[in-house]
Amino acid sequence: MATLPYPTSTDHLLITIPFSHYNEKARWAFDYYSIPYAEQRVMPGLHRYSTRPYVTPTSRGKKNSLSTPYSTPMLVVKPHLKPPYTIHDSSDITRYAATSFSSHSALPARIDGIQRMPDLYLSCGLELEPRVLQLERRFSDGNCLGIHSRRWAYYQILCRDKDLAIWRVMAARSNVGWLQRLMWWFMYPKIAHILCTFMMINEASAKSSETAIIAEFEYVSTLITPESPFLAGKAFSAADITFAVLAAPALGIGEKEGYGSWSPKKEVFHKDAQEFMERLRQTPAGKHVLMMYREYRGRKAIGCRNARQWGGLW
Structure with missing residues (x-):
């Protein structure tokens, strides 16, 4: 994937249960790459009121039996578009941040005048x-x-x-x-x-x-x-x-x-x-x-x- 230009906070909506450790992973990935985003914080049990508008027929939960398409973290990319493009799993959100906004290598690099951090999956080398x-x-x-x-x-x-x-x-x-x-x-x-x-x-x-x-x-x-x-x-x-x-x-x-x-x-x-x-x-x-x-x-x-x-x- 090509490195994307840096977005504004209107391009990414991150719906989180703020104290959840899985949600913290998604937040850390976005903060590591200095990606602006809007964070909508919700409480467990009440989160469906916020995630429901972005659930589509193809939505799925995270990779464990306790998750549903309504689970958090939920990343909504360009939330103003219909139908919404959502990513539901914290690892998938981390991968999205790395492939879209990193240097695509094991080292930082300056791309389009912006200092990009290493790809979190390639930072130890392609072989690892x-x-x-x-x-x-x-x-x-x-x-x-x-x-x-x-x-x-x-x-x-x-x-x-x-x-x-x-x-x-x-x-x-x-x-x-x-x-x-x-x-x-x-x-x-x-x-x-x-x-x-x-x-x-x-x-x-x-x-x-x-x-x-x-x-x-x-x-x-x-x-x-x-x-x-x-x-x-x-x-x-x-x-x-x-x-x-x-x-x-x-x-x-x-x-x-x-x-x-x-x-x-x-x-x-x-x-x-x-x-x-x-x-x-x-x-x-x-x-x-x-x-x-x-x-x-x-x-x-x-x-x-x-x-x-x-x-x-x-």
């Missing part, structure tokens, strides 16, 4: 592109790290916190419209119950996910060496982004550490959960995530904006 893709799929598809870290974090928030104190304030912290905040205030207990049932969140599943998270951190720790400080080779790639964002819930990465929106930080969890997060942070894999956020998590491009429906109410 399959390795980047293999790691990306390992972390994000099927019964993967992304599923386990979300289940573990949701168990801490939805099951152990009987007052749902963190869950209750999420709408206010997520910068959504006033109507969403009001609906969330009345509906958050019901949505919490539905999520626990739908995602099979309970003490046993959380314990199983904790074991899976530890195993994945141990595996990733073996990939990091002085000769190869990144997961797929000697350069930052989509594999590093994918592991960093999908490990974030298990590490309690907050906004001050680079997360792209408000997210529960580790200090708000129970003491034993905080201790688990801290143990993970001390592993080579955990330190790698913190470094990725510190050194490679870009900031929004000039021209990015928040998008709301219904006169700003949603």
Whole structure:
């Protein structure tokens, strides 16, 4: 694909559940390439009101059984066109950003007067592109790290916190419209119950996910060496982004550490959960995530904006 000229925020609408780690991956990819976009933030359970207008007969969910054509992140390319062109999977959105707005090589390059960052799938070299893709799929598809870290974090928030104190304030912290905040205030207990049932969140599943998270951190720790400080080779790639964002819930990465929106930080969890997060942070894999956020998590491009429906109410 040819490198596209840089767009304005009207060319890309990114619909996100802001604290979701899969949504953070799509946001990171756009920020890494300094692509202006409009972000429409929605709450879980209420997101269909925003995604429904862009769902087409050929739309599909992400690559796991919990996703539907209405799932987020949803990227709408040139949302003013009919029918809309949408991309539903965080990895597909990352690939779109890389193929459309990168240097198309392992090195940055100046194209049409604009400095383009390396292609996140080619940055380790063409011969290692399959390795980047293999790691990306390992972390994000099927019964993967992304599923386990979300289940573990949701168990801490939805099951152990009987007052749902963190869950209750999420709408206010997520910068959504006033109507969403009001609906969330009345509906958050019901949505919490539905999520626990739908995602099979309970003490046993959380314990199983904790074991899976530890195993994945141990595996990733073996990939990091002085000769190869990144997961797929000697350069930052989509594999590093994918592991960093999908490990974030298990590490309690907050906004001050680079997360792209408000997210529960580790200090708000129970003491034993905080201790688990801290143990993970001390592993080579955990330190790698913190470094990725510190050194490679870009900031929004000039021209990015928040998008709301219904006169700003949603």
